[in-house]
Amino acid sequence: xxxxxxxxxxxxxxxxQESLDGPIGFVPTMGAxxxxxxxxxxxxxxxxxxxxxxxxxxxxxxxxAEDLGRYPRSFHADRRLCREAGVDLLFAPPPEEFxxxxxxxxxxVSHLTQRWEGEIRPTHFQGVTTVVTKLFxxxxxxxxxxxxxxxxxxxxxxxxxxxxxxxxxxxRCPTVRESDGLAVSSRNRYLSAHQRVQAGLLSKALREGxxxxxxxxxxxxxxxxxxxxxxxxxxxxxxxxxxxxDSKNLExxxxxxxxxxxxxxxxxxNIRLIDNLLVRCPRSSG
Ligand code: AMP
Numbered sequence: 001x002x003x004x005x006x007x008x009x010x011x012x013x014x015x016x017q018e019s020l021d022g023p024i025g026f027v028p029t030m031g032a033x034x035x036x037x038x039x040x041x042x043x044x045x046x047x048x049x050x051x052x053x054x055x056x057x058x059x060x061x062x063x064x065a066e067d068l069g070r071y072p073r074s075f076h077a078d079r080r081l082c083r084e085a086g087v088d089l090l091f092a093p094p095p096e097e098f099x100x101x102x103x104x105x106x107x108x109v110s111h112l113t114q115r116w117e118g119e120i121r122p123t124h125f126q127g128v129t130t131v132v133t134k135l136f137x138x139x140x141x142x143x144x145x146x147x148x149x150x151x152x153x154x155x156x157x158x159x160x161x162x163x164x165x166x167x168x169x170x171x172r173c174p175t176v177r178e179s180d181g182l183a184v185s186s187r188n189r190y191l192s193a194h195q196r197v198q199a200g201l202l203s204k205a206l207r208e209g210x211x212x213x214x215x216x217x218x219x220x221x222x223x224x225x226x227x228x229x230x231x232x233x234x235x236x237x238x239x240x241x242x243x244x245x246d247s248k249n250l251e252x253x254x255x256x257x258x259x260x261x262x263x264x265x266x267x268x269x270n271i272r273l274i275d276n277l278l279v280r281c282p283r284s285s286g
Pocket of ligand 1: 028029030031035036037039040145146147148149150173174175176177183184185186
């Protein structure tokens with residue numbers, strides 16, 4: 001496995017790939033790799049001739065009061081995991097290499113980024129779309145792999161690819177979960193044993209929402225109140241949003257039908273957790 005830290009070396013590596021056949025798969029990450037990331041890498045490994053992983057804690061996607069400084073960093077473990085997973089190239093630029101001091105360009109998707117995560121973290125998605133644009137221009141992949149865990153991010157990147165006419169395929173990979181349903185996340189390591197139990201309530205509430213829909217309830221308020229009962233059962237879990245939305249444009253619904261997504265965000269102590277569930281329900285009234 002080759003490890004590259006500089007943009008210049010990545011350019012010259014990429015030029016050498018031109019003459020070779022077969023797809024280049026790309027998995028962008030912020031490191032502290034876990035089973036969720038590895039599932040994306042394994043998926044890419046199955047399909048692609050070359051698998052590229054980036055490890056870059058992107059300062060642009062953190063707000064001033066967020067956890068950039070204490071975001072987990074474990075480069076040596078990440079490098080080992082990538083090597084074991086059969087990654088061909090690990091790109092891990094230092095921040096000053098990726099964003100030199102005169103860096104001035106921001107890429108922004110306008111509409112999809114306004115609600116939910118975008119409302120709570122106003123500059124988050126423009127940080128994501130800027131880093132993703134730069135990475136796609138550098139790596140020039142054929143397939144890119146993103147997790148459903150960050151469903152709004154997936155839709156925003158999908159819009160970005162569409163709007164900028166990139167000739168690449170975005171693959172959405174299922175959320176990897178712990179045995180109690182908690183979505184695997186780099187931030188889970190900061191949960192105390194007590195908080196860890198509380199954190200499990202978010203996925204439990206989402207499952208309750210899904211089951212309620214499948215049992216035939218169509219009214220969103222009725223479904224939300226069943227979910228909130230689970231989260232409300234614990235005073236240390238602070239709900240940020242729990243929305244039932246159209247799965248394509250994330251507009252909130254009043255009645256469910258077709259494929260909907262339940263989006264949830266909570267704080268347990270000062271740790272923020274997000275999760276979601278896609279539910280296909282028949283369009284009958286109820
Ligand atoms: P991050 O390092 O958190 O920026 O995540 C990098 C990629 O891994 C994103 O596409 C995430 O959606 C994906 N990812 C993170 N956690 C999970 C998970 N539990 N299951 C599947 N994909 C995940």
